[in-house]
Amino acid sequence: MNCVERPTEPTFRAGDVVHLTRAASVQFVRAIVVRVIRELTDRHVYHGWAWIEGYELSPRGTAVAKRGLFVMPAGVRWLSRAPVSVPPGPARARPARRRPAASHR
Numbered sequence: 001m002n003c004v005e006r007p008t009e010p011t012f013r014a015g016d017v018v019h020l021t022r023a024a025s026v027q028f029v030r031a032i033v034v035r036v037i038r039e040l041t042d043r044h045v046y047h048g049w050a051w052i053e054g055y056e057l058s059p060r061g062t063a064v065a066k067r068g069l070f071v072m073p074a075g076v077r078w079l080s081r082a083p084v085s086v087p088p089g090p091a092r093a094r095p096a097r098r099r100p101a102a103s104h105r
Contacts, residue, residue: 018079034052039053
C-alpha cells in the first residue's frame with residue numbers, strides 16, 4: 001500500500017455526526033458516535049482513508065472526549081450532515097440615510 005496525496009476537498013465537514021463501527025476501522029471494537037470538528041487534509045493517508053478530529057458523544061449527545069481518528073469514509077454511517085456553507089456574495093450597499101437639513105435662522 002502506498003501513501004497518496006488526498007484531494008484538498010474534504011469528505012467530512014465540521015458539525016457532521018457520524019457512527020463509527022468496524023466497517024470504518026478495526027480500532028472500533030465498540031461502536032462510537034462522533035461529532036466532527038474537521039478533517040485533517042494536510043496528512044498523507046492511504047487511498048480510501050481519512051484523518052478526522054472530533055468529539056466522541058455520549059448516548060445523551062454530550063461530548064465526552066476529543067479524538068483523532070483514522071477512518072475509511074466508505075465504512076462511515078452519517079447520522080447527520082452539517083449544512084454546506086455558502087460563500088458570502090458581494091456586499092449590498094445600504095442606501096444612505098437622509099437627514100432633514102438643519103434650518104439656519
